[in-house]
Amino acid sequence: MKLYDYQPAPSPRRVRIYLAEKDLAIPTEQVDLAKREQFESDFAKKNPSFTVPALELDDGTVISESMAICRYLEALYPDPPLFGTDARSQAIVEMWIRIVEFNGLAAVADMLRNSSEHFADRALTGAAGGIAQIPALVERGQATLSRCFERLDRRLEGREYIADAFSVADITALVVVDFARWVKQEPAPNLANLAAWHERVAARPSARA
Structure with missing residues (x-):
């Protein structure tokens, strides 16, 4: 491979x-x-x-x-399991992957691709050219990302990880929080649960990969 x-x-x-x-x-x-x-x-x-x-x-x-x-x-390579271990946990991991992809990763990508000069004529992923930027998507992306961070903060109340154990949902959310810095976005200071979770997950050796 x-x-x-x-x-x-x-x-x-x-x-x-x-x-x-x-x-x-x-x-x-x-x-x-x-x-x-x-x-x-x-x-x-x-x-x-x-x-x-x-x-x-x-x-x-x-x-x-x-x-x-x-x-x-x-x-x-099923061990250690990173997509859950049974029907319930697998569904929860999948749910949160999709929530964070659609409302976090896509939002940051919209902000970046519709604001950066580097993507001036290719505002869609994989486009070689001919795709104009839409500035309004930057503002919408900011609002969508903010809501995503707030939802994650609520989910993490009293939890160590997004699902029952560390999973691909946590990997996805970690990448989104860090990627958001590319467009000068950070979780709001009052989102203490999200901040504590990010500190824990970012301290894992894998986060440096």
């Missing part, structure tokens, strides 16, 4: 943290998004979505999307 990665980007970081929690080592190859290497022929043929991460299997199959990669690896 080979993992196509880009060290600064949030989505590949989710997979790297997952791998670190599993103590798995997979050969990696960097695809420099800043240099637009994702649009070059070799990688573009492997992943026509032009995104990282992407996991190339030994038979040539390429799996893109962070959670698809983690799900594949979870089936191969």
Whole structure:
């Protein structure tokens, strides 16, 4: 297997943290998004979505999307479990992954891609050009992200982790909180539960992956 990665980007970081929690080592190859290497022929043929991460299997199959990669690896390496251990916990982990993806990760991406000069003509993920920015999405992204942080804070009242144990839901939320700094967004100071959780999760060795 080979993992196509880009060290600064949030989505590949989710997979790297997952791998670190599993103590798995997979050969990696960097695809420099800043240099637009994702649009070059070799990688573009492997992943026509032009995104990282992407996991190339030994038979040539390429799996893109962070959670698809983690799900594949979870089936191969179930211990320690990071998607829950039974129907209830698996559903809760899945629910919170989706909540944080849709209301956190997507919100930050909207803010970044619709405000940064780097994305002036490619405001959608994987677009090579011709996609104009929509400034109104920046303000909406700020509101959506703020609501996401507030919801996480309520969820973390009296809890160590988002689900019953450390899971991919925590990995996703950690990446979102850190990614938000790219657009100068932080959880509000009064969200003490979220702040304490972030301190705990960021202290895990895997967070440095």
